[in-house]
Amino acid sequence: MAETAPETAGQSMFRAEYEQELETWLRHRFRNLCITYIILGALEMLLWSLFAVGDEEARAMLIGLTGRIARLAVVVYYLAGRNWRTASREQILGAATWMILILGSVSLLALLGFRALGQPEPVPMILPLFFWHFSACLFLPWRPRESLRPFIPLLVVWAAIQLLLIGDADVVSRVLTVVFGPGVLLPGLGIASWRMSRHSQSFRTRMVGKQFVTMRREFSQARQIHESLFPQRYDDGYVSFDYTYTPMRELGGDFVHLYVSPEGVIHLTLLDVTGHGLAAALTVNRLYGELERIRAENPRAEPEEIITLLNRYIHLTMARHNIYATGVSVMLDPYVGEVCWVSAGHPPLLRRGANGSVTALEATTVVLGAFGDEEFIADPQRIELSPGDVVVVYTDGAFEARNRLGRQLGLNTLHDLLRKQPAPGNWPQFIVSAVEKHNAGSTEDDVLVASLTFTQTRTQPAHLEETIAAS
Numbered sequence: 001m002a003e004t005a006p007e008t009a010g011q012s013m014f015r016a017e018y019e020q021e022l023e024t025w026l027r028h029r030f031r032n033l034c035i036t037y038i039i040l041g042a043l044e045m046l047l048w049s050l051f052a053v054g055d056e057e058a059r060a061m062l063i064g065l066t067g068r069i070a071r072l073a074v075v076v077y078y079l080a081g082r083n084w085r086t087a088s089r090e091q092i093l094g095a096a097t098w099m100i101l102i103l104g105s106v107s108l109l110a111l112l113g114f115r116a117l118g119q120p121e122p123v124p125m126i127l128p129l130f131f132w133h134f135s136a137c138l139f140l141p142w143r144p145r146e147s148l149r150p151f152i153p154l155l156v157v158w159a160a161i162q163l164l165l166i167g168d169a170d171v172v173s174r175v176l177t178v179v180f181g182p183g184v185l186l187p188g189l190g191i192a193s194w195r196m197s198r199h200s201q202s203f204r205t206r207m208v209g210k211q212f213v214t215m216r217r218e219f220s221q222a223r224q225i226h227e228s229l230f231p232q233r234y235d236d237g238y239v240s241f242d243y244t245y246t247p248m249r250e251l252g253g254d255f256v257h258l259y260v261s262p263e264g265v266i267h268l269t270l271l272d273v274t275g276h277g278l279a280a281a282l283t284v285n286r287l288y289g290e291l292e293r294i295r296a297e298n299p300r301a302e303p304e305e306i307i308t309l310l311n312r313y314i315h316l317t318m319a320r321h322n323i324y325a326t327g328v329s330v331m332l333d334p335y336v337g338e339v340c341w342v343s344a345g346h347p348p349l350l351r352r353g354a355n356g357s358v359t360a361l362e363a364t365t366v367v368l369g370a371f372g373d374e375e376f377i378a379d380p381q382r383i384e385l386s387p388g389d390v391v392v393v394y395t396d397g398a399f400e401a402r403n404r405l406g407r408q409l410g411l412n413t414l415h416d417l418l419r420k421q422p423a424p425g426n427w428p429q430f431i432v433s434a435v436e437k438h439n440a441g442s443t444e445d446d447v448l449v450a451s452l453t454f455t456q457t458r459t460q461p462a463h464l465e466e467t468i469a470a471s
Helices: 011-051 055-080 089-116 126-139 144-148 151-164 171-227 277-297 303-317 411-418 427-439 462-470
Strands: 239-246 254-260 266-273 325-333 338-344 349-352 358-361 381-384 390-394 447-454
Touching: 011 055, 011 089, 011 126, 011 171, 055 089, 089 126, 089 151, 126 144, 126 151, 126 171, 144 151, 144 171, 151 171, 171 277, 239 254, 239 266, 239 427, 254 277, 254 447, 266 277, 266 303, 266 390, 266 447, 277 303, 303 325, 303 338, 325 390, 325 447, 338 349, 338 358, 349 411, 358 381, 358 411, 390 411, 390 427, 411 427, 427 447
Parallel strands: none
Antiparallel strands: 239 447, 254 266, 266 325, 325 338, 338 381, 349 358, 349 390, 390 447
């Protein structure tokens, strides 16, 4: 018979829980088995005492009653002889094995007693072995090999009796009986195998369902923590910032960071880490900490420095694990209406003019982490803005989204969306809605779209100019 313990995919994950449940289950079933044996034994003794009469039956009755009393005593001893509430599964199995071995031995001895007195055996000698095995397998949740432990020695004794003590049968009949006699254990083995297999499957299903619920709850909590790293929307009357983020799974590898300097200069950093899900989100968490450190040490760090330091960090700590990132750092100075950007292998930024024109701001350097400081050149670029211009930054999930026919949304469509007149009130939400409509809900990548809208030029106070010049 095949083993039915969860020794497949669920063993390592749920082994302890499975064994604990088997122990509790076996404890209850062993107690019920003992009680059943006691009730059946008492009824059998009553029936023997009522119907076994006459001189020739007196000795047989004595043998029968003695055997039944002995079996009852054995069962009572094992039922009340120890505190089963604290017993381990192995201890309970050991007790069940010894109890059934003794009960089977008593049954064989009783039948031998009938033969010694010249009385016919009430039942074939193999039948008690079938009864004890079948009844035990009906109650006890044990594996097929565990159910055979008490019956191997009993079968050996039975085989010896068949071969040596039965004189009215030829040798061939005896051998055939010994060969095919153990087949009476097959029904019990089938029950044990079926029960354990069904319970194992049911247990794995319950555990996987429970684990799934737990993981969903933990992922939901992790998503709340992860999204708390993202910035709030911002609008100071001169520049407004907004974004929409739709991760492929509960967590994702896209991230946007916003920093407003003490003078009101806007710094936006957007990153797209390789991979998806939890691993990418953990990487984002580390990069967020690095960005916060950089800003704390140098509040006026410009895009070139931000990207260079992020490249160094990823190259030294993540590249060895084949983790890289594309990213873009944007600085919008509302005092002069200028955008400075450095794009590391990232899709082109898009400037949407107030008149509906669209200009692509291409990447200026390679993917973050691919090269060390000696080979990495940030190469910052600058462009002037007019009031009403919008700079849109996005990850590749926005234009690589595929519809059901496999066609990508594409950069050209993204350009067409930005030419919309009149302009929508929220560019990120408008673009993401178009992406979701295109892919019909079948998301293959994280989608993050952020926008910086230059509303009007900001006048710089004289005392602030002096402060900046002195610094």
